Amino acid sequence: MVYVSRRYAFSATHRLHAAGLSDAENQAIYGKCNNPHGHGHNYEVEITVAGPVDAVTGRAVDLAALDALAGREVIGPLRYRNLNEEVEAFRTAVPTTENLTFEVDRRLRAVWAGTFPGGVPRLEKIRIWETERNICEVRGI
Amino acid sequence: MIISKKVEFSASHICRAPGLSDAENERVYGAAANPLSHGHNYIVEVAIEGEPDPVTGMILDLKRLKDVLEERVLSVYDHRLLNREVASFENLVPTVENIAIDIWKRIERHIDASGRAWLYSVRVHETNELFVEYRGGT
Numbered sequence: 001m002v003y004v005s006r007r008y009a010f011s012a013t014h015r016l017h018a019a020g021l022s023d024a025e026n027q028a029i030y031g032k033c034n035n036p037h038g039h040g041h042n043y044e045v046e047i048t049v050a051g052p053v054d055a056v057t058g059r060a061v062d063l064a065a066l067d068a069l070a071g072r073e074v075i076g077p078l079r080y081r082n083l084n085e086e087v088e089a090f091r092t093a094v095p096t097t098e099n100l101t102f103e104v105d106r107r108l109r110a111v112w113a114g115t116f117p118g119g120v121p122r123l124e125k126i127r128i129w130e131t132e133r134n135i136c137e138v139r140g141i
Numbered sequence: 142m143i144i145s146k147k148v149e150f151s152a153s154h155i156c157r158a159p160g161l162s163d164a165e166n167e168r169v170y171g172a173a174a175n176p177l178s179h180g181h182n183y184i185v186e187v188a189i190e191g192e193p194d195p196v197t198g199m200i201l202d203l204k205r206l207k208d209v210l211e212e213r214v215l216s217v218y219d220h221r222l223l224n225r226e227v228a229s230f231e232n233l234v235p236t237v238e239n240i241a242i243d244i245w246k247r248i249e250r251h252i253d254a255s256g257r258a259w260l261y262s263v264r265v266h267e268t269n270e271l272f273v274e275y276r277g278g279t
Contacts, residue, residue, distance in 0.1 A: 002238045003274040052279065053242065056158050057169050058234035060273070064171060 002060040003124060005048040008070050010079035013040045014095040017084075038082060044129040045074060045104060051121025061121045069115045073107045097136040101128045105138045143261055144200050145188045148210050150219040153180035154235040178222055183237075184266040185214065185244060191258030201258040213247040237267040241275040249277070 015038040016030035026034045033039065047070060051060045081087060083095040089106075093099045105126045113119050125139040155178045156170035166174040173179065187210065191200040217227055223235040229243045245263045252260050266272040 001276070001278060002241065003276075004238065005272050005274070007270040053236075053238045056160050058156075058158070058236035058239045059169065060238050062169070063271070064168065 001050055002053050003048055003050050004060050004121070005046050006063065006066055006070070008045045008047070008075050009042060010045070010075050011040060011042050012078055012081050012083050013038045014083040014090070014100075015039070016094055016096060018094050019092075038084065041130050043078075043100075045070070046127040046129075047108070048124040048127075049121040050124040061116075065115050069108065069111065073111060074104050077107075097128055097130040097134055100130075101126050101136045101138045104128065105140075109140075142192060142200060143188050143190050144203075145186050146203060146206055146210070147184060147186050148207070148215060149182060149184050150215050151180060151182050152218050152221050152223050153178040154223040154230075155179075156234055156236055158234050178224070181267050183218075183240070184272075185210070186262075186264040186266075187244075187248065188261040188264070189252060189258050190261035191253070194257065201253045206252070209248055209251045213251065214244050217247075237265050237271060237273050238275075240267075241265040241273045245275050245277060 014033075015035065016033040017026050017036075018029070021029065047066065049061050049066070053060050078087065083090045083100070087095070087103075089103045090099070093103075105123075108123055108126070112123055123140050125137060127135060127137045129135050154173075155176060156173040157166045157176060158169070161169065187206070189201055189206065193200055221227060223230050223240070227235070227243075229246075230239070233239050233243075241263045244265065245260065248263075249260045252258060260277070262274050262276045264272055264274045
């Protein structure tokens with residue numbers, strides 16, 4: 001079993017504002033991330049898969065297939081978007097790095113077996129860098 | 142407790158499986174299938190698991206680990222064409238997966254003679270966008 005990690009990048013706008021909280025509470029919790037005009041980040045997404053190394057190719061994952069999947073399901077739909085306004089999941093959920101990581105995990109898991117028959121390699125974890133210093137990780141169940 | 146050491150080497154490789162057609166190799170490896178080879182600056186992170194020695198406060202002698210990596214990996218890999226100049230890859234495609242497994246095999250038995258520390262994982266970064274981790278086993 002080998003763990004292969006691949007990194008991708010996209011840039012997007014978001015605003016952190018919880019509908020159920022008052023303006024003062026939102027300001028207190030999210031600080032400058034609550035700016036009503038939104039703000040942006042260069043996000044980095046790391047996808048880690050786990051699987052056996054194929055005896056012929058020496059590969060544990062078809063990287064072209066992974067790149068195509070990540071491009072179609074994650075990077076394409078999110079890049080240069082306003083996450084709050086243009087991504088369905090964030091019409092209700094606050095686009096924190098936590099929720100963004102869950103969303104990326106959900107998007108990939110929903111179609112994983114279609115690209116990787118039998119779920120091999122398996123999707124092991126997702127890490128997202130919002131900035132150099134804010135990193136969120138979700139591991140598969 | 143786990144302690145990691147990072148080292149680097151630069152090498153070239155060709156990702157082509159002899160059992161596959163040219164078209165299949167292009168599909169599987171993309172640009173990396175170039176028969177004239179290409180190269181990378183690889184970063185290797187070796188993680189050692191163990192408990193600190195009560196006297197020295199160290200899991201293992203890091204200088205010795207550095208020497209093991211130098212002697213068993215870097216002196217073999219650095220500034221080489223892996224396919225032609227490293228025996229492990231005579232009949233094995235030097236993908237980053239196989240490089241990580243080969244490094245594991247080269248160093249596993251030489252980490253620590255006392256039995257207090259052992260190899261936990263080998264991570265190899267081929268580019269900023271791609272790295273693999275091997276923790277032994279199949």
